[in-house]
Amino acid sequence: MVIAFFILCAVVAVAVYLAATGGSRRETLPGESRLANRTVLLVVVITFAFGLVVPVLVLVKNGESQASTAVGVHLSSKEVKGRELFVAACAICHTLKATNSVGRVGPILDKIVPEVAGSSFKARKALVLSTILEGRALGLGNMPKRLYEGPQAEAVAEFVAAVAGHK
Ligand code: HEC
Known part of the structure:
Protein backbone atom coordinates (compact mmCIF):
# COMPACT_ATOMS: atom_id res chain seq x y z
CA MET A 1 0.00 0.00 0.00
CA VAL A 2 2.71 2.44 1.07
CA ILE A 3 5.03 1.21 -1.66
CA ALA A 4 2.23 1.49 -4.23
CA PHE A 5 1.83 5.14 -3.26
CA PHE A 6 5.55 5.75 -3.73
CA ILE A 7 5.48 4.10 -7.16
CA LEU A 8 2.43 6.15 -8.16
CA CYS A 9 4.20 9.37 -7.20
CA ALA A 10 7.34 8.31 -9.07
CA VAL A 11 5.28 7.50 -12.19
CA VAL A 12 3.49 10.86 -12.00
CA ALA A 13 6.82 12.64 -11.60
CA VAL A 14 8.33 10.89 -14.63
CA ALA A 15 5.16 11.50 -16.67
CA VAL A 16 5.23 15.22 -15.84
CA TYR A 17 8.89 15.39 -16.78
CA LEU A 18 8.39 13.55 -20.10
CA ALA A 19 5.32 15.58 -21.03
CA ALA A 20 7.14 18.82 -20.32
CA THR A 21 10.45 17.98 -22.02
CA GLY A 22 8.58 16.47 -25.01
CA GLY A 23 6.94 19.83 -25.51
CA SER A 24 10.18 21.74 -25.29
CA ARG A 25 11.29 20.67 -28.77
CA ARG A 26 9.00 23.34 -30.17
CA GLU A 27 10.35 26.80 -30.80
CA THR A 28 10.46 28.82 -27.62
CA LEU A 29 11.08 32.43 -26.95
CA PRO A 30 14.41 33.21 -25.32
CA GLY A 31 14.11 32.97 -21.56
CA GLU A 32 10.81 31.08 -21.68
CA SER A 33 12.24 27.58 -21.83
CA ARG A 34 14.55 28.08 -18.88
CA LEU A 35 11.65 29.17 -16.70
CA ALA A 36 9.56 26.28 -17.99
CA ASN A 37 12.38 23.82 -17.26
CA ARG A 38 12.74 25.12 -13.74
CA THR A 39 9.01 24.78 -13.13
CA VAL A 40 9.07 21.23 -14.45
CA LEU A 41 12.04 20.37 -12.28
CA LEU A 42 10.28 21.82 -9.26
CA VAL A 43 7.12 19.79 -9.92
CA VAL A 44 9.16 16.62 -10.39
CA VAL A 45 11.14 17.18 -7.18
CA ILE A 46 8.01 17.98 -5.16
CA THR A 47 6.18 14.94 -6.48
CA PHE A 48 9.13 12.68 -5.66
CA ALA A 49 9.52 14.20 -2.19
CA PHE A 50 5.81 13.73 -1.51
CA GLY A 51 6.10 10.11 -2.60
CA LEU A 52 8.89 9.61 -0.07
CA VAL A 53 7.69 11.70 2.85
CA VAL A 54 4.15 10.31 3.04
CA PRO A 55 5.19 6.63 3.19
CA VAL A 56 7.86 7.42 5.80
CA LEU A 57 5.29 9.23 7.95
CA VAL A 58 2.86 6.33 7.62
CA LEU A 59 5.53 3.81 8.61
CA VAL A 60 6.64 5.86 11.62
CA LYS A 61 3.05 6.29 12.78
CA ASN A 62 2.35 2.56 12.45
CA GLY A 63 5.47 1.77 14.49
CA GLU A 64 4.44 4.20 17.20
CA SER A 65 0.88 2.98 17.53
CA GLN A 66 2.10 -0.60 17.86
CA ALA A 67 4.58 0.39 20.55
CA SER A 68 1.87 2.18 22.49
CA THR A 69 -0.67 -0.61 22.91
CA ALA A 70 -0.49 -3.69 25.11
C1 HEC B 1 13.13 -10.87 43.32
C2 HEC B 1 11.81 -11.12 42.84
C3 HEC B 1 10.90 -9.92 42.63
C4 HEC B 1 11.13 -8.82 41.85
C5 HEC B 1 12.37 -8.50 41.03
C6 HEC B 1 9.92 -8.03 41.92
N1 HEC B 1 9.01 -8.61 42.74
FE1 HEC B 1 7.13 -7.94 43.14
N2 HEC B 1 6.88 -9.44 44.48
C7 HEC B 1 7.78 -10.44 44.73
C8 HEC B 1 7.27 -11.29 45.80
C9 HEC B 1 7.94 -12.53 46.36
C10 HEC B 1 6.02 -10.74 46.18
C11 HEC B 1 5.10 -11.24 47.28
C12 HEC B 1 5.53 -10.55 48.57
C13 HEC B 1 4.65 -10.87 49.76
O1 HEC B 1 3.94 -11.84 49.77
O2 HEC B 1 4.71 -10.07 50.68
C14 HEC B 1 5.80 -9.60 45.30
C15 HEC B 1 4.66 -8.82 45.32
C16 HEC B 1 4.35 -7.82 44.43
C17 HEC B 1 3.09 -7.11 44.34
C18 HEC B 1 1.85 -7.36 45.22
C19 HEC B 1 1.94 -6.53 46.48
C20 HEC B 1 0.81 -6.78 47.45
O3 HEC B 1 0.63 -5.94 48.35
O4 HEC B 1 0.11 -7.78 47.33
C21 HEC B 1 3.22 -6.20 43.33
C22 HEC B 1 2.15 -5.24 42.86
C23 HEC B 1 4.56 -6.33 42.81
N3 HEC B 1 5.24 -7.32 43.49
C24 HEC B 1 5.08 -5.56 41.78
C25 HEC B 1 6.41 -5.60 41.38
C26 HEC B 1 6.99 -4.65 40.46
C27 HEC B 1 6.26 -3.52 39.76
C28 HEC B 1 8.31 -5.00 40.31
C29 HEC B 1 9.39 -4.30 39.53
C30 HEC B 1 9.74 -2.97 40.00
C31 HEC B 1 8.54 -6.18 41.13
N4 HEC B 1 7.36 -6.50 41.76
C32 HEC B 1 9.74 -6.83 41.21
C33 HEC B 1 8.99 -10.64 44.08
C34 HEC B 1 9.57 -9.77 43.20
Whole structure:
Protein backbone atom coordinates (compact mmCIF):
# COMPACT_ATOMS: atom_id res chain seq x y z
CA MET A 1 0.00 0.00 0.00
CA VAL A 2 2.71 2.44 1.07
CA ILE A 3 5.03 1.21 -1.66
CA ALA A 4 2.23 1.49 -4.23
CA PHE A 5 1.83 5.14 -3.26
CA PHE A 6 5.55 5.75 -3.73
CA ILE A 7 5.48 4.10 -7.16
CA LEU A 8 2.43 6.15 -8.16
CA CYS A 9 4.20 9.37 -7.20
CA ALA A 10 7.34 8.31 -9.07
CA VAL A 11 5.28 7.50 -12.19
CA VAL A 12 3.49 10.86 -12.00
CA ALA A 13 6.82 12.64 -11.60
CA VAL A 14 8.33 10.89 -14.63
CA ALA A 15 5.16 11.50 -16.67
CA VAL A 16 5.23 15.22 -15.84
CA TYR A 17 8.89 15.39 -16.78
CA LEU A 18 8.39 13.55 -20.10
CA ALA A 19 5.32 15.58 -21.03
CA ALA A 20 7.14 18.82 -20.32
CA THR A 21 10.45 17.98 -22.02
CA GLY A 22 8.58 16.47 -25.01
CA GLY A 23 6.94 19.83 -25.51
CA SER A 24 10.18 21.74 -25.29
CA ARG A 25 11.29 20.67 -28.77
CA ARG A 26 9.00 23.34 -30.17
CA GLU A 27 10.35 26.80 -30.80
CA THR A 28 10.46 28.82 -27.62
CA LEU A 29 11.08 32.43 -26.95
CA PRO A 30 14.41 33.21 -25.32
CA GLY A 31 14.11 32.97 -21.56
CA GLU A 32 10.81 31.08 -21.68
CA SER A 33 12.24 27.58 -21.83
CA ARG A 34 14.55 28.08 -18.88
CA LEU A 35 11.65 29.17 -16.70
CA ALA A 36 9.56 26.28 -17.99
CA ASN A 37 12.38 23.82 -17.26
CA ARG A 38 12.74 25.12 -13.74
CA THR A 39 9.01 24.78 -13.13
CA VAL A 40 9.07 21.23 -14.45
CA LEU A 41 12.04 20.37 -12.28
CA LEU A 42 10.28 21.82 -9.26
CA VAL A 43 7.12 19.79 -9.92
CA VAL A 44 9.16 16.62 -10.39
CA VAL A 45 11.14 17.18 -7.18
CA ILE A 46 8.01 17.98 -5.16
CA THR A 47 6.18 14.94 -6.48
CA PHE A 48 9.13 12.68 -5.66
CA ALA A 49 9.52 14.20 -2.19
CA PHE A 50 5.81 13.73 -1.51
CA GLY A 51 6.10 10.11 -2.60
CA LEU A 52 8.89 9.61 -0.07
CA VAL A 53 7.69 11.70 2.85
CA VAL A 54 4.15 10.31 3.04
CA PRO A 55 5.19 6.63 3.19
CA VAL A 56 7.86 7.42 5.80
CA LEU A 57 5.29 9.23 7.95
CA VAL A 58 2.86 6.33 7.62
CA LEU A 59 5.53 3.81 8.61
CA VAL A 60 6.64 5.86 11.62
CA LYS A 61 3.05 6.29 12.78
CA ASN A 62 2.35 2.56 12.45
CA GLY A 63 5.47 1.77 14.49
CA GLU A 64 4.44 4.20 17.20
CA SER A 65 0.88 2.98 17.53
CA GLN A 66 2.10 -0.60 17.86
CA ALA A 67 4.58 0.39 20.55
CA SER A 68 1.87 2.18 22.49
CA THR A 69 -0.67 -0.61 22.91
CA ALA A 70 -0.49 -3.69 25.11
CA VAL A 71 -3.27 -6.28 25.64
CA GLY A 72 -5.64 -3.88 23.87
CA VAL A 73 -4.86 -1.01 26.25
CA HIS A 74 -3.61 2.26 24.82
CA LEU A 75 -0.48 3.34 26.71
CA SER A 76 0.68 6.88 27.42
CA SER A 77 4.34 7.60 26.66
CA LYS A 78 5.05 7.36 30.39
CA GLU A 79 3.43 3.91 30.49
CA VAL A 80 5.47 2.82 27.46
CA LYS A 81 8.58 3.79 29.45
CA GLY A 82 7.12 1.91 32.44
CA ARG A 83 6.78 -1.20 30.29
CA GLU A 84 10.50 -1.11 29.43
CA LEU A 85 11.42 -0.69 33.08
CA PHE A 86 9.05 -3.48 34.11
CA VAL A 87 10.66 -5.86 31.61
CA ALA A 88 14.12 -4.93 32.90
CA ALA A 89 13.49 -5.41 36.63
CA CYS A 90 10.12 -7.00 37.46
CA ALA A 91 9.41 -9.57 34.73
CA ILE A 92 11.96 -12.02 36.13
CA CYS A 93 9.79 -12.54 39.26
CA HIS A 94 6.26 -11.77 38.03
CA THR A 95 3.84 -13.05 35.44
CA LEU A 96 2.14 -10.27 33.46
CA LYS A 97 0.31 -10.91 30.21
CA ALA A 98 1.00 -7.41 28.83
CA THR A 99 4.74 -8.16 28.67
CA ASN A 100 4.42 -11.91 28.11
CA SER A 101 6.47 -12.37 31.25
CA VAL A 102 6.19 -15.62 33.17
CA GLY A 103 8.20 -15.08 36.38
CA ARG A 104 7.03 -17.29 39.25
CA VAL A 105 8.86 -16.00 42.32
CA GLY A 106 6.20 -13.39 43.09
CA PRO A 107 2.41 -13.44 42.63
CA ILE A 108 0.79 -13.22 39.18
CA LEU A 109 0.18 -9.49 38.76
CA ASP A 110 -2.83 -9.99 36.47
CA LYS A 111 -4.51 -11.62 39.48
CA ILE A 112 -3.14 -9.92 42.56
CA VAL A 113 -3.46 -6.31 41.41
CA PRO A 114 -7.24 -6.54 40.70
CA GLU A 115 -7.73 -8.68 43.83
CA VAL A 116 -6.03 -6.23 46.16
CA ALA A 117 -6.79 -2.90 44.49
CA GLY A 118 -9.93 -3.52 42.40
CA SER A 119 -10.43 -1.77 39.09
CA SER A 120 -9.69 1.84 40.04
CA PHE A 121 -6.57 3.08 38.26
CA LYS A 122 -5.69 5.28 41.23
CA ALA A 123 -5.88 2.47 43.78
CA ARG A 124 -3.92 0.12 41.51
CA LYS A 125 -1.20 2.68 40.94
CA ALA A 126 -0.96 3.36 44.68
CA LEU A 127 -0.62 -0.37 45.42
CA VAL A 128 2.14 -0.95 42.87
CA LEU A 129 3.97 2.23 43.81
CA SER A 130 3.97 1.42 47.53
CA THR A 131 5.12 -2.13 46.76
CA ILE A 132 8.04 -0.83 44.72
CA LEU A 133 9.07 1.78 47.27
CA GLU A 134 8.55 -0.28 50.45
CA GLY A 135 9.10 -3.84 49.26
CA ARG A 136 6.85 -6.65 50.54
CA ALA A 137 7.12 -9.54 52.96
CA LEU A 138 3.49 -10.52 53.54
CA GLY A 139 4.11 -14.25 53.47
CA LEU A 140 4.39 -15.15 49.78
CA GLY A 141 8.14 -14.46 49.76
CA ASN A 142 10.26 -11.33 49.79
CA MET A 143 10.18 -8.54 47.31
CA PRO A 144 13.15 -6.17 47.52
CA LYS A 145 12.32 -2.51 48.01
CA ARG A 146 13.37 0.40 45.80
CA LEU A 147 14.14 -1.45 42.60
CA TYR A 148 13.01 1.89 41.19
CA GLU A 149 12.45 5.31 42.73
CA GLY A 150 10.93 8.64 41.73
CA PRO A 151 9.60 9.05 38.19
CA GLN A 152 10.74 5.56 37.17
CA ALA A 153 8.75 3.94 40.00
CA GLU A 154 5.76 6.09 38.97
CA ALA A 155 6.04 5.01 35.34
CA VAL A 156 6.14 1.30 36.25
CA ALA A 157 3.22 1.74 38.65
CA GLU A 158 1.11 3.44 35.98
CA PHE A 159 1.96 0.80 33.40
CA VAL A 160 1.04 -2.11 35.70
CA ALA A 161 -2.10 -0.30 36.90
CA ALA A 162 -3.23 0.17 33.29
CA VAL A 163 -2.68 -3.38 32.03
CA ALA A 164 -2.94 -5.86 34.93
CA GLY A 165 -5.80 -8.31 34.44
CA HIS A 166 -6.39 -7.40 30.76
CA LYS A 167 -6.28 -10.21 28.25
C1 HEC B 1 13.13 -10.87 43.32
C2 HEC B 1 11.81 -11.12 42.84
C3 HEC B 1 10.90 -9.92 42.63
C4 HEC B 1 11.13 -8.82 41.85
C5 HEC B 1 12.37 -8.50 41.03
C6 HEC B 1 9.92 -8.03 41.92
N1 HEC B 1 9.01 -8.61 42.74
FE1 HEC B 1 7.13 -7.94 43.14
N2 HEC B 1 6.88 -9.44 44.48
C7 HEC B 1 7.78 -10.44 44.73
C8 HEC B 1 7.27 -11.29 45.80
C9 HEC B 1 7.94 -12.53 46.36
C10 HEC B 1 6.02 -10.74 46.18
C11 HEC B 1 5.10 -11.24 47.28
C12 HEC B 1 5.53 -10.55 48.57
C13 HEC B 1 4.65 -10.87 49.76
O1 HEC B 1 3.94 -11.84 49.77
O2 HEC B 1 4.71 -10.07 50.68
C14 HEC B 1 5.80 -9.60 45.30
C15 HEC B 1 4.66 -8.82 45.32
C16 HEC B 1 4.35 -7.82 44.43
C17 HEC B 1 3.09 -7.11 44.34
C18 HEC B 1 1.85 -7.36 45.22
C19 HEC B 1 1.94 -6.53 46.48
C20 HEC B 1 0.81 -6.78 47.45
O3 HEC B 1 0.63 -5.94 48.35
O4 HEC B 1 0.11 -7.78 47.33
C21 HEC B 1 3.22 -6.20 43.33
C22 HEC B 1 2.15 -5.24 42.86
C23 HEC B 1 4.56 -6.33 42.81
N3 HEC B 1 5.24 -7.32 43.49
C24 HEC B 1 5.08 -5.56 41.78
C25 HEC B 1 6.41 -5.60 41.38
C26 HEC B 1 6.99 -4.65 40.46
C27 HEC B 1 6.26 -3.52 39.76
C28 HEC B 1 8.31 -5.00 40.31
C29 HEC B 1 9.39 -4.30 39.53
C30 HEC B 1 9.74 -2.97 40.00
C31 HEC B 1 8.54 -6.18 41.13
N4 HEC B 1 7.36 -6.50 41.76
C32 HEC B 1 9.74 -6.83 41.21
C33 HEC B 1 8.99 -10.64 44.08
C34 HEC B 1 9.57 -9.77 43.20
